[in-house]
Amino acid sequence: MLKGGCFCGKVRYETDGKPFNASLCHCIDCRRVASSPLVAWFSVKREALHYVDAQPKEFASSDKVLRTFCPDCGSPLTYWNADAADDIDVATCSLDDPAAVPPADHVWASRKLQWLHTDDGLPHYPEERPD
Ligand SMILES: [Zn+2]
Numbered sequence: 812m813l814k815g816g817c818f819c820g821k822v823r824y825e826t827d828g829k830p831f832n833a834s835l836c837h838c839i840d841c842r843r844v845a846s847s848p849l850v851a852w853f854s855v856k857r858e859a860l861h862y863v864d865a866q867p868k869e870f871a872s873s874d875k876v877l878r879t880f881c882p883d884c885g886s887p888l889t890y891w892n893a894d895a896a897d898d899i900d901v902a903t904c905s906l907d908d909p910a911a912v913p914p915a916d917h918v919w920a921s922r923k924l925q926w927l928h929t930d931d932g933l934p935h936y937p938e939e940r941p942d
Pocket residue numbers: 817818819820821822881882883884885886
């Protein structure tokens with residue numbers, strides 16, 4: 812069971828889903844939404860993610876993408892894309908133990924900020940992860 816939530820503790824979630832596609836995303840939307848040079852995500856099946864009490868606030872960051880965040884403290888929490896509707900991405904650093912789900916690659920590395928150095932030996936995909 813993975814548990815996590817936002818900074819202030821209002822929104823808490825649990826998932827018994829097996830994490831997959833753990834990744835570091837350099838895309839411009841993630842950067843802007845999190846005000847961070849990159850965002851670590853992992854996926855679980857959408858039905859496997861459960862909010863304990865309060866629901867996060869939702870907004871569309873593009874035509875097919877819904878993101879959520881805590882309405883009180885603003886922590887980004889999830890990313891959902893209509894093209895992979897059964898899956899949801901969870902911000903790895905919202906986990907109580909982010910070390911439990913280490914990233915396996917970088918996506919949208921073509922957008923990586925030049926001052927950010929990522930010589931971690933992981934694959935760097937220029938855009939989305941190839942199938
Ligand atoms: Zn919060």
